[in-house]
Amino acid sequence: MRRYIIFLPSALLGLIAGIWLYFKPFPYEQQGNGLVLLLVAGALVGGLLGTAHLLEKYVPSFSYASKLLERSLAQFKISYLLAFSLAAISALAEELFFRAVLMPLIGVWAQAILFGLMHPAPKKAWAYTVFTGCAGLAFGYATLLTGSLVPAIAAHFFINLQGFLELKRLQLKR
Template sequence: MNASPLTFLLTLELALALIGALWMRLAGYVFFPSPRPWHDTLYFLAGYGALLLLERLTERVAPAAYRELDRLMRSLGRVLREAGVGHNAAMLLAFASALGEELFFRGALLNALARGLGIPAALVLQALVFALGHPAPGRAGRLYAVWAFAAGLIFGGLYLLSGSLVPGILAHFLYNAKGFAEIAEEPGPASR
């Protein structure tokens, strides 16, 4: 790959955001309803709490696979650090992925599927596509696919219940920021 991992990932997330926004615009879907700070804040907090609960549940139900997944994520962190990705760039990637994925998977895909299949099937299918968009190798990859599917259900539920992409974007960003900050700032082998 000629481009750095950061450039590649940011380009991918920007493409998702643009495709999702264009799709939403052409289909007439509402991007953001009128501002409802308290409403959106409560849904954001509930969604973020659900993601943290999902993480703890995963750790308890499948501890060996969870440790393997943690090793996989730390190896991604090493790749990003070796590419010169620091804290600010990691936060930019966390935001870009939250924005791009929420616009595409929830704003565009979930709405389109709901029109054709109904809300329950749409919620499940968009979560499945979301999980397929987060591939990882080996046993950790299978756990990550299940985790991403459950996270897709949470994000989809946030959108359906709140009527806004804002809570999902915020919860997605904060969860990604927590993980990206941990792996981007982990010291390399030479400094241990």
């Protein structure tokens, strides 16, 4: 159980966000219907995963970060249930904290910078933190555009799930 401690910060952020939102509800008014939310989520997933693929292929700093992340998560025996659970908890908690709590207080750019900084990497892997900050910017603008957290939560979930499933695939190859 101790090995899952690295996921504790996300869970704590979610708890803080839940308490905050109990007293101060989400401030944005939803724009568009379910189809719009689905299309925005799909665009986020496609755009961010496509960008990550290109960065992995052409930016050594990003591929180095990917390898570091794979090594640091290698201790986990990833099951499909664990992949789903970790992706869901981290996406929901981080989106509630960064987009629902922080963004109305400090703005879209500042929350994106903090989101990137919460995903630190060594100097040699700087591209990962920059990419994560850009993802936070995309999630933030999607939330502002739609007035809903649904696209950001869904996209964040699928991006994290893809990462955990890729880790599982690599573990099965060994």
